Amino acid sequence: QQSRMEARLREAIRTDGLQMLYQPIVQLPLGKTVGYEALVRWPQEDGRVISPADFIPLAEQTSLILELDAWVLRRSCEQAVEHAGAMRRGYVSVNLSGRQFAQPAAFDLVASTLEATGLPPERLQIELTEGVIMSDPEYAAQLLDRFQALGISIAIDDFGTGYSSLAYLHHFSADVLKLDLSFAREVRRGPSGARIVRAIAAMAEELGLRVVAEGIEAEAEGRQLY
Numbered sequence: 104q105q106s107r108m109e110a111r112l113r114e115a116i117r118t119d120g121l122q123m124l125y126q127p128i129v130q131l132p133l134g135k136t137v138g139y140e141a142l143v144r145w146p147q148e149d150g151r152v153i154s155p156a157d158f159i160p161l162a163e164q165t166s167l168i169l170e171l172d173a174w175v176l177r178r179s180c181e182q183a184v185e186h187a188g189a190m191r192r193g194y195v196s197v198n199l200s201g202r203q204f205a206q207p208a209a210f211d212l213v214a215s216t217l218e219a220t221g222l223p224p225e226r227l228q229i230e231l232t233e234g235v236i237m238s239d240p241e242y243a244a245q246l247l248d249r250f251q252a253l254g255i256s257i258a259i260d261d262f263g264t265g266y267s268s269l270a271y272l273h274h275f276s277a278d279v280l281k282l283d284l285s286f287a288r289e290v291r292r293g294p295s296g297a298r299i300v301r302a303i304a305a306m307a308e309e310l311g312l313r314v315v316a317e318g319i320e321a322e323a324e325g326r327q328l329y
Contacts, residue, residue: 105161112158113167115145116174122146123178128196128315138194138228141179143171163200172203173212180220180227196228196258201235205242210249217253224254228279232260236275247276258315262303272310280307284318 115121125139145153162168176197183195203209217224229250236243236259247257258279259272263286272280282300289296304314 108158109161109165109167112145112162113170116167116170119174119178120145121171121174121178122152123175123182125182125195128193136193138196139183140196140230141175141198143175163202168200168202169206172200173216176213176216177220180216180222183226184220184222194226194228194256195222196230198230198260199235201232201238204231204235204246205239210246213250213255214253225256228256228258230258230260230281233262237271240271240274244275251276251278272307272312277312279315280312281315281317286316286318288318290316290319 122144124142124144126142127136128138128140129135130137143155145155145158147153159168159171162171176199179195179197199209199213203212206212213227213229216222217227231243236247250257256278257276258281259275259277260281261283262280263283280303282303286296286300286303289299300314300316307314
């Protein structure tokens with residue numbers, strides 16, 4: 104069954120059978136949408152949609168994750184250029200897997216995709232998890248510097264699930280700290296959760312980092328953070 108699913112996913116990548124959705128990134132307290140997080144989904148002929156939680160682990164077990172990353176990056180950049188309205192003015196934030204990041208051609212992949220699609224580098228943000236960066240800090244620091252020199256911004260994704268320390272961040276050329284969904288759950292539980300987020304945001308700002316709190320979707324929750 105896994106081999107059949109792998110073959111189907113490979114075909115979906117080859118034939119553009121995947122779908123991109125975009126989660127708005129809203130600046131508080133202005134309520135202004137400044138960017139969009141790229142999210143990939145796999146629609147089926149029977150109307151079901153397979154979650155990335157189900158097919159990305161499969162891709163990561165094989166070389167498919169490299170093809171999937173490249174497809175998502177290309178499609179996100181294409182649609183950021185093609186779309187009218189707010190998305191045309193904001194940036195698009197795309198996750199890069201650890202396996203892709205470790206490839207010698209990772210920088211060339213991103214640079215060539217920008218050139219092919221015509222998306223300005225300053226409108227692309229690359230997301231990397233703490234674990235990916237810390238798996239080879241020296242290599243990561245060099246590659247992040249190259250991305251930033253091109254004009255691409257860097258986001259540290261899922262902060263709070265790994266090292267969860269701000270101490271190491273000044274060693275890397277990052278622009279954004281993305282708080283894990285667990286922080287949003289703490290905000291919903293009560294005022295102490297919001298205080299934790301505000302404290303992390305204050306420390307991150309001292310390091311020159313912007314903060315994105317994932318999972319904050321209600322206006323009332325957002326008001327607790329400033």
